[in-house]
Amino acid sequence: xxxxxxxxxxxxxxxxxxxxxxxxxxxxxxxxxxxxxxxxxxxxxxxxxxxxxxxxxxxxxxxxxxxxxxxxxxxxxxxxxxxxxxxxxxxxxxxxxxxxxxxxxxxxxxxxxxxxxxxxxxxxxxxxxxxxxxxxxxxxxxxxxxxxxxxxxxxxxxxxxxxxxxxxxxxxxxxxxx
Amino acid sequence: xxxxxxxxxxxxxxxxxxxxxxxxxxxxxxxxxxxxxxxxxxxxxxxxxxxxxxxxxxxxxxxxxxxxxxxxxxxxxxxxxxxxxxxxxxxxxxxxxxxxxxxxxxxxxxxxxxxxxxxxxxxxxxxxxxxxxxxxxxxxxxxxxxxxxxxxxxxxxxxxxxxxxxxxxxxxxxxxxxxxxxxxxxxxxxxxxxxxxxxxxxxxxxxxxxxxxxxxxxxxxxxxxxxxxxxxxxxxxxxxxxxxxxxxxxxxxxxxxxxxxxxxxxxxxxxxxxxxxxxxxxxxxxxxxxxxxxxxxxxxxxxxxxxxxxxxxxxxxxxxxxxxxxxxxxxxxxxxxxxxxxxxxxxxxxxxxxxxxxxxxxxxxxxxxxxxxxxxxxxxxxxxxxxxxxxxxxxxxxxxxxxxxxxxxxxxxxxxxxxxxxxxxxxxxxxxxxxxxxxxxxxxxxxxxxxxxxxxxxxxxxxxxxxxxxxxxxxxxxxxxxxxxxxxxxxxxxxxxxxxxxxxxxxxxxxxxxxxxxxxxxxxxxxxxxxxxxxxxxxxxxxxxxxxxxxxxxxxxxxxxxxxxxxxxxxxxxxxxxxxxxxxxxxxxxxx
Numbered sequence: 001x002x003x004x005x006x007x008x009x010x011x012x013x014x015x016x017x018x019x020x021x022x023x024x025x026x027x028x029x030x031x032x033x034x035x036x037x038x039x040x041x042x043x044x045x046x047x048x049x050x051x052x053x054x055x056x057x058x059x060x061x062x063x064x065x066x067x068x069x070x071x072x073x074x075x076x077x078x079x080x081x082x083x084x085x086x087x088x089x090x091x092x093x094x095x096x097x098x099x100x101x102x103x104x105x106x107x108x109x110x111x112x113x114x115x116x117x118x119x120x121x122x123x124x125x126x127x128x129x130x131x132x133x134x135x136x137x138x139x140x141x142x143x144x145x146x147x148x149x150x151x152x153x154x155x156x157x158x159x160x161x162x163x164x165x166x167x168x169x170x171x172x173x174x175x176x177x178x
Numbered sequence: 179x180x181x182x183x184x185x186x187x188x189x190x191x192x193x194x195x196x197x198x199x200x201x202x203x204x205x206x207x208x209x210x211x212x213x214x215x216x217x218x219x220x221x222x223x224x225x226x227x228x229x230x231x232x233x234x235x236x237x238x239x240x241x242x243x244x245x246x247x248x249x250x251x252x253x254x255x256x257x258x259x260x261x262x263x264x265x266x267x268x269x270x271x272x273x274x275x276x277x278x279x280x281x282x283x284x285x286x287x288x289x290x291x292x293x294x295x296x297x298x299x300x301x302x303x304x305x306x307x308x309x310x311x312x313x314x315x316x317x318x319x320x321x322x323x324x325x326x327x328x329x330x331x332x333x334x335x336x337x338x339x340x341x342x343x344x345x346x347x348x349x350x351x352x353x354x355x356x357x358x359x360x361x362x363x364x365x366x367x368x369x370x371x372x373x374x375x376x377x378x379x380x381x382x383x384x385x386x387x388x389x390x391x392x393x394x395x396x397x398x399x400x401x402x403x404x405x406x407x408x409x410x411x412x413x414x415x416x417x418x419x420x421x422x423x424x425x426x427x428x429x430x431x432x433x434x435x436x437x438x439x440x441x442x443x444x445x446x447x448x449x450x451x452x453x454x455x456x457x458x459x460x461x462x463x464x465x466x467x468x469x470x471x472x473x474x475x476x477x478x479x480x481x482x483x484x485x486x487x488x489x490x491x492x493x494x495x496x497x498x499x500x501x502x503x504x505x506x507x508x509x510x511x512x513x514x515x516x517x518x519x520x521x522x523x524x525x526x527x528x529x530x531x532x533x534x535x536x537x538x539x540x541x542x543x544x545x546x547x548x549x550x551x552x553x554x555x556x557x558x559x560x561x562x563x564x565x566x567x568x569x570x571x572x573x574x575x576x577x578x579x580x581x582x583x584x585x586x587x588x589x590x591x592x593x594x595x596x597x598x599x600x601x602x603x604x605x606x607x608x609x610x611x612x613x614x615x616x617x618x619x620x621x622x623x624x625x626x627x628x629x630x631x632x633x634x635x636x637x638x639x640x641x642x643x644x645x646x647x648x649x650x651x652x653x654x655x656x657x658x659x660x661x662x663x664x665x666x667x668x669x670x671x672x673x674x675x676x677x678x679x680x681x682x683x684x685x686x687x688x689x690x691x692x693x694x695x696x697x698x699x700x701x702x703x704x705x706x707x708x709x710x711x712x713x714x715x716x717x718x719x720x721x722x723x724x725x726x727x728x729x730x731x732x733x734x735x736x737x738x739x740x741x742x743x744x745x746x747x748x749x750x751x752x753x754x755x756x757x758x759x760x761x762x763x764x765x766x767x768x769x770x
Contacts, residue, residue, distance in 0.1 A: 055697070055700075057698060059697060059698060065698055069703060092697065107707060110703075110704075110706065111685060114685075114686075114695070114699065114703070114704065117695060118695055121694040121695065121698065122694055
């Protein structure tokens with residue numbers, strides 16, 4: 001399972017307009033079709049904004065990864081948005097954000113989701129990847145760059161969980177019950 | 179191996195149901211109760227089906243077969259043996275499931291196998307018992323239906339993949355459902371399941387078993403033809419001096435119960451060691467013995483309640499009663515000892531009724547002013563022999579009470595049942611069920627030592643030092659704590675110290691040397707929200723059970739106040755085992 005699998009073609013926005021982080025997130029969710037991914041888009045947005053209020057998700061270097069666990073999500077998903085001008089995101093280095101990856105997942109996919117975030121950060125911190133996303137001409141171009149992330153997201157433990165449909169009363173190592 | 183479509187359907191049904199339970203956030207106890215309703219319903223249906231199957235057997239062996247061969251009088255000698263011929267292939271292919279009484283097997287499954295019973299037990303037992311009982315074998319249908327119910331309970335449990343204590347409770351639910359439905363006696367079903375099958379009384383198992391028993395009884399009452407279940411005449415105590423006579427009856431019942439137990443296991447050993455033919459043909463020999471007795475005393479054949487009722491109504495003379503009592507012991511010992519399939523509950527009732535009839539007759543001769551009728555003694559005798567044989571006085575008392583429906587029977591019943599149980603216990607260590615297990619080298623009381631853990635609570639052993647962190651702690655700090663901390667777990671709490679989730683070191687060890695996630699992820703994102711926890715007043719048995727189905731070394735202790743989950747402490751697996759050993763040692767010293 002690789003990073004690219006979580007980015008649907010419909011979930012790439014090349015020209016985000018809003019220049020402030022909360023407005024920008026609203027615009028992102030308004031513009032993409034999330035049927036099959038989100039139960040209630042507005043509720044999911046609320047939760048995303050709430051998380052954003054807790055602390056900014058801009059990780060510096062012109063990137064932000066707004067994310068939230070939400071049971072509005074049917075399965076893990078990412079939405080990519082690009083801004084030529086840059087969005088004010090209160091990032092640590094004070095620079096505007098150009099590449100935004102929104103990530104959401106249901107609570108039950110916690111381990112997978114942390115993995116997604118981890119690999120996403122690693123992917124974006126490679127200068128080339130960031131540059132190529134900025135320069136991509138169309139949606140397919142962006143997808144091609146993301147497809148370069150070849151790392152398998154599934155650790156041994158996750159593979160087991162995904163394979164044997166998670167038992168509601170027994171999740172190894174965590175004590176999750178159903 | 180490619181899963182079959184059937185597996186697919188079962189899995190998807192299970193996922194649907196579990197999804198449904200999850201959505202409504204059912205607690206453990208509620209989940210168990212919902213499942214208990216299902217078990218009760220299926221148990222009720224199972225008992226109706228079993229009842230019909232026996233009727234079918236009776237119709238075949240006692241109407242169709244005689245009709246074909248022209249109704250000769252001597253035919254009755256051969257019918258039980260003829261039935262046993264059909265038993266042979268079942269015993270040949272499923273020797274464990276088809277033979278003898280199912281209750282010991284169920285007790286064994288509960289105590290030693292975590293309540294797992296093979297699904298095929300259900301059908302094999304049903305068929306074998308229907309053949310034995312339908313062809314006039316001298317045994318009861320209650321033993322088999324208890325095992326059939328228990329296997330339904332176990333199957334439902336396996337379907338939902340429950341484990342440990344909850345599986346045992348579901349088996350108890352099934353057993354109670356079976357007995358309650360067939361006897362129309364829900365309270366007795368509950369007590370029998372607790373006293374005999376589970377071997378313990380605990381609040382945790384009580385509610386689901388009661389519910390299952392009630393549902394099964396309702397199902398069987400709704401569909402079974404009226405009169406199929408045993409219905410006894412109401413009881414009257416004529417004088418309180420009679421209690422003395424009932425005490426004597428109790429002592430005699432204890433002796434009868436011991437004789438029956440010894441006879442049954444004696445014949446079993448006889449067949450086991452000295453029979454000239456293979457195991458699966460042995461029931462034919464037993465059937466011949468039963469048939470010969472049945473030729474002279476047809477009352478001892480099968481499991482009809484009529485002879486019991488007649489004994490209570492005083493339709494037999496004392497010498498007939500005595501003959502019936504002795505012959506019933508022999509016939510049952512041969513039916514079951516030779517490998518026939520059936521239970522001992524009904525034969526016990528039969529023996530109790532005849533014994534009571536005889537003694538009632540004697541007491542009436544001795545003191546007609548105090549004991550004017552024999553019927554009451556027959557009635558109480560039933561409960562006494564049963565209670566003694568299975569060593570479950572409570573269940574026997576409630577059964578007598580439920581079947582007669584009169585409260586007046588309670589005093590005599592309690593007197594006789596308890597005395598009979600004590601006398602049996604004095605004369606031999608084991609009940610008719612545990613003796614069967616001992617014969618196979620199983621000591622059921624050792625398996626029930628778990629009981630030690632039910633007397634101690636979590637509050638006695640928990641540690642109040644909890645590694646807790648606020649849920650908005652950033653990723654790097656959490657990792658630092660994990661690396662420095664002693665335990666493998668961190669508990670996240672909200673501002674008011676309520677437990678939100680648990681972070682396992684296992685979960686994050688993959689990224690521990692990488693700080694990519696700093697600033698993005700907080701403690702609350704890393705924590706598992708659906709935490710299995712224990713409460714301070716929970717028993718150690720119940721917490722051990724929780725340890726058995728999750729992979730954690732410790733569990734949080736949570737005091738639940740107004741829906742909040744206040745984090746109070748933790749309980750560790752090793753501490754639990756230490757306390758268990760200490761307590762066991764203490765008890766052994768007291769006993770010696």
